[in-house]
Amino acid sequence: MSGPLAAGSVMIQGPVKTFHCTHCQNLVFFENVRCLNCGHSLAFLPDKGLIGALIEGADGLWRAELLPPGSPGYRLCANYDQVSVCNWVVAADDRNDFCRSCRLNRVIPDLTSERNRIAWFRLEVAKRRMLYTLLGLGLPVVPKDGDQNSGLAFEFLEDSHVGDAKRVLTGHDNGLITINIAEADDVHREKERTLQNEPYRTLLGHFRHEVGHYFWDILISSDQKLGEFRELFGDERADYQAALNKHYDQGAPAQWEQSFISAYATMHPSEDWAESWAHYLHMVDALETAGAVGLALRPARSDEPHMGPPPDPLNPRHRDFNSMIESWVALTYVLNNISRGMGLLDIYPFVLSAPAVRKLQFIHATIDEYRSAAGGSA
Numbered sequence: 001m002s003g004p005l006a007a008g009s010v011m012i013q014g015p016v017k018t019f020h021c022t023h024c025q026n027l028v029f030f031e032n033v034r035c036l037n038c039g040h041s042l043a044f045l046p047d048k049g050l051i052g053a054l055i056e057g058a059d060g061l062w063r064a065e066l067l068p069p070g071s072p073g074y075r076l077c078a079n080y081d082q083v084s085v086c087n088w089v090v091a092a093d094d095r096n097d098f099c100r101s102c103r104l105n106r107v108i109p110d111l112t113s114e115r116n117r118i119a120w121f122r123l124e125v126a127k128r129r130m131l132y133t134l135l136g137l138g139l140p141v142v143p144k145d146g147d148q149n150s151g152l153a154f155e156f157l158e159d160s161h162v163g164d165a166k167r168v169l170t171g172h173d174n175g176l177i178t179i180n181i182a183e184a185d186d187v188h189r190e191k192e193r194t195l196q197n198e199p200y201r202t203l204l205g206h207f208r209h210e211v212g213h214y215f216w217d218i219l220i221s222s223d224q225k226l227g228e229f230r231e232l233f234g235d236e237r238a239d240y241q242a243a244l245n246k247h248y249d250q251g252a253p254a255q256w257e258q259s260f261i262s263a264y265a266t267m268h269p270s271e272d273w274a275e276s277w278a279h280y281l282h283m284v285d286a287l288e289t290a291g292a293v294g295l296a297l298r299p300a301r302s303d304e305p306h307m308g309p310p311p312d313p314l315n316p317r318h319r320d321f322n323s324m325i326e327s328w329v330a331l332t333y334v335l336n337n338i339s340r341g342m343g344l345l346d347i348y349p350f351v352l353s354a355p356a357v358r359k360l361q362f363i364h365a366t367i368d369e370y371r372s373a374a375g376g377s378a
Contacts, residue, residue, distance in 0.1 A: 017289040022066045023053035030132070031125055033080070033087045040065075043076065043089045044128075046100050046135065052089075061092050077102055083111070085121045088128065100135075101128045103143050107155040109181050116158065119184035122203060123156050130207040133281050136288075136314035138371040140218065144175050152214055156181050170206055172213035179206060198264075199349035205278055212277025213270065219366050220273075232359050233276075234269035243268040261356040276359040279350070283328045283360070284313040290331055297330055305330035316371065321364045325357060 019028050026037035028051050033042055040053035045064060052064030054074070061073025074089035075081075077099035088099035096103055101124070109116035109123075134141055144151030155178045157168040168180040182188045183203055193201035216236075220229050230236070244267060252263035260266045265275035287310040297307040307330035311318040332348040339347045352360075 017285075018292040019051040021051070021053050022064055030129065031087060033084075043074070043080065043087050045074070045089055047091065049136070054089075062089065079124070085117075085124045086128075100141065101131050103145075104141075104152055104154050105156070106144070106153040106176070107157060109156050109158060115185075116181065119181040120156060122184040123179060123181065126202075126204040126207050127154065129204055129285070130211060130281070133285050133288075133314075134211070137284070137367055138374065139215065139367065140374075150218060151175055152211075153177070154179065158182065170210065172210045175214055175217070177207075177210045177214065179210070199346070200262075205282075208278035208281045209274045212274035215277065216270065216273050219370055225366060225369075228362065229273070230269070232355075232362055233272045236269045236273075238268060240268055240270065257351060258353050259355045261350060261352065261359070272359070276356070277363055280360050280363045282348070283324065286331060286335075287311070287313050287324060287327055290327070295331075297334060305333045307331060316368070319364070319368065321361050324364075325352075325360070 017030075019030060019032075020026065021028050021035040021038060021040060021042065023040045024035060024038040026035055028035055028042060030044065030051070032051065034040070035042055035053060038053070040055075041062075042051050043054055043062070043064075044050075045052045048064075048067070052067070054062040054064055056062050057073060059073070061075060063071065063073045073092040075092060075094075075097075077086045077088050077090055078097040079086035079099070079102045080088065086099060086102055088101055090096060090099050098105075104127075109120045111117050111120070131141060142151045144153035153176050155176065157178060158181045159167050168178065168182075170180050170183060171178055183192075183206055189201055189203070192198075220226055247264075247267040252260075252266045256263055256266045260272060260275075261279050262275050265272040291310040291312050294309060295307075296309050297305060299306055307327050310327040310331070311320055311323045313319055313324055329352070336346040336348060339345065
């Protein structure tokens with residue numbers, strides 16, 4: 001899929017993962033709805049890529065301080081205003097009641113259950129974090145109800161305990177991403193992680209993995225890059241069900257770490273791509289944050305990992321892949337050691353082999369080529 005960016009797309013420029021209240025400049029976070037210092041209501045402005053301190057006008061619209069005079073107003077997303085699971089806004093001239101994240105929802109949990117309300121809140125937080133990165137990379141985020149062929153939608157479902165109903169499987173099918181809401185429960189997810197012998201399993205990781213399948217359809221499936229993809233990942237036309245059965249019967253092949261980013265990535269080329277995509281988004285998100293807070297590593301010994309201020313992976317002028325990988329290796333070394341010092345598991349329990357890095361580089365180049373073709377280069 002090529003051509004202009006989807007309507008309403010925004011190129012988030014510069015390191016903005018650290019947010020400040022636009023009224024008092026107090027440090028705030030991506031999920032905040034109120035500044036604890038000055039008391040202003042806060043919301044994320046998708047078109048600006050920042051958290052705005054909002055003032056309600058006589059016309060019923062909300063406006064963010066420090067924006068130029070005459071800037072259009074906003075309405076609170078209906079899921080912000082009515083059920084408090086969102087903190088994004090909708091442009092005043094947008095007829096949709098929901099923000100760019102919430103309008104992607106096709107099915108939400110049954111909210112008569114308190115457990116489901118908590119699960120939905122956690123699901124939405126993870127989804128918005130994923131979308132922040134996608135928008136910053138200049139990737140298209142189009143609701144499926146506006147484009148049935150290439151749009152994106154989410155269904156948050158729970159297992160049914162009635163009759164012979166099957167368990168809800170988290171997965172992707174032609175732009176529709178289904179998430180089992182049990183994944184929002186920390187105890188359930190840790191149990192599944194242990195049963196599956198996975199080193200890493202998070203709600204955000206599920207979103208990033210499944211949306212990787214979606215973007216394969218958008219960026220690769222009908223593109224000239226298909227041949228290059230098959231050279232790196234393998235032939236995606238291989239029987240998926242047979243590969244799935246083999247994986248769960250026999251496990252990952254011996255010495256899989258030499259070519260793949262995770263054991264699950266060995267299952268099928270499509271899963272190798274989705275796993276690599278998720279890891280790429282992990283890298284982009286963490287490096288943006290590290291750069292925004294001015295993190296640098298200056299060890300006493302020259303043979304220890306060192307890192308200058310990381311390149312901003314959302315800024316086209318600074319998206320040098322080699323620099324990103326060097327910073328990522330150093331950053332994860334430190335983060336994992338800090339996590340161990342707290343008695344916790346590694347934050348990033350993976351080792352990147354040369355073939356795995358080449359796959360990440362392919363994803364990096366594919367995104368940049370899309371951005372350039374869409375007129376988003378800076």
